[in-house]
Amino acid sequence: MKVGEVCLLTNDVIRLSNFYKILFDIDNGSDDNNHQFIISEDTTLTVYNDGIEREANLHNICIAFTVDDVDVEFKRLKALGIQIIEPPTVRPWGAKNMSFLDPDNNLIIFRCFPPKIEQ
Structure with a gap:
């Protein structure tokens, strides 16, 4: 499924x-x-x-889209005037996420999975 x-x-x-x-x-x-x-x-x-x-959205759902590079998308969305809720942030599970709202206040996440850096 x-x-x-x-x-x-x-x-x-x-x-x-x-x-x-x-x-x-x-x-x-x-x-x-x-x-x-x-x-x-x-x-x-x-x-x-x-x-x-419909009344105002209370963020009961978010939609995450996987992109190639969250940092590139962050710059592009800021240039479009889209209000960023959270800038690119690396999560404990390795994803790099950023979040913003669409015009109906749905929470949208762009994420990527950068390669792990060998130490």
Whole structure:
């Protein structure tokens, strides 16, 4: 079994989809204000408005994306004006993480797994 889709429910599909298109440098060719596929590989990232009015997100979920280099992404996101919650930090398990919020206040983590330095 594998995860087939992560769906972000939102009141504003266009705004949230445009954020992720910029974030991932993706043009999905869609301006649908109800449903958009952003990433369609083994696991799909979808932005969807199911007609239910949503209140502020309380960070009950976070989504982590593995990137090649968190430090490079940190500089790129800062240049885009994205507010960083936590700068690149090495975790005890070896991952280097940074976190930020999307326009709906979903907690997003970019992570990489730098090679271990031989001592």
